[in-house]
């Protein structure tokens with residue numbers, strides 16, 4: 038069943054586990070998420086970036102580009118309806134979340150597309166500006182029962198881990214003030230994880246997480262779950278983190294399954310990729326403790 042993300046995260050918070058927010062970019066990945074959730078009696082969050090529906094191969098540049106946003110709203114509504122349809126048929130909780138909403142219009146399009154949550158990422162703006170923009174969207178989203186995730190501190194990139202790691206860690210007191218001022222439903226925190234692939238082993242500041250948890254009421258979110266390590270994630274999920282974003286590892290597992298496994302009909306590669314993605318997702322659900330909850 039389709040639910041506001043807030044309801045899913047509150048259940049996780051009360052019961053000391055975390056839910057995977059799995060990056061999805063096509064029907065196969067959405068179906069993999071929902072099948073994994075239903076088969077394992079786990080909640081799931083479909084995590085969809087604004088540009089996820091518009092990745093195109095640019096022949097002139099010879100690479101994939103994701104910033105051709107002209108057709109996004111139409112594609113987003115289409116994709117959102119598909120997610121809604123599949124989520125409604127599932128008998129476990131499913132939320133559809135806009136990942137890293139960067140502009141006001143992106144958030145509004147997500148709400149129009151049936152998303153039950155929007156993440157508003159203004160983490161690189163000064164504190165007051167971050168508060169003002171999140172607060173405005175909280176008012177709009179809450180009016181139609183859509184949840185809001187915000188970010189304080191800033192989670193950078195694993196490829197620049199040495200410089201990004203300590204640059205914008207979340208301050209516990211500021212976090213408490215931020216949540217009070219904005220009324221957001223969930224808060225993404227910077228405690229040592231990074232997006233993409235790490236160029237070294239990540240080290241997580243669990244002491245900081247403990248302080249943030251003590252200061253903040255709302256469920257906490259960890260971005261950059263891929264490559265963070267089983268032990269770190271296991272511990273984080275029992276220390277106040279209620280949502281863990283996973284993208285890179287799922288996509289890599291899908292690509293590996295397609296490449297490694299033999300199939301007689303080439304078109305079945307998609308099925309193998311979906312299975313690889315799904316199996317990887319289930320292993321993360323097990324680490325985070327979300328299986329058997331519904």
Ligand SMILES: [Zn+2]
Nearest residue numbers: 232260261282
């Ligand atoms: Zn992120």
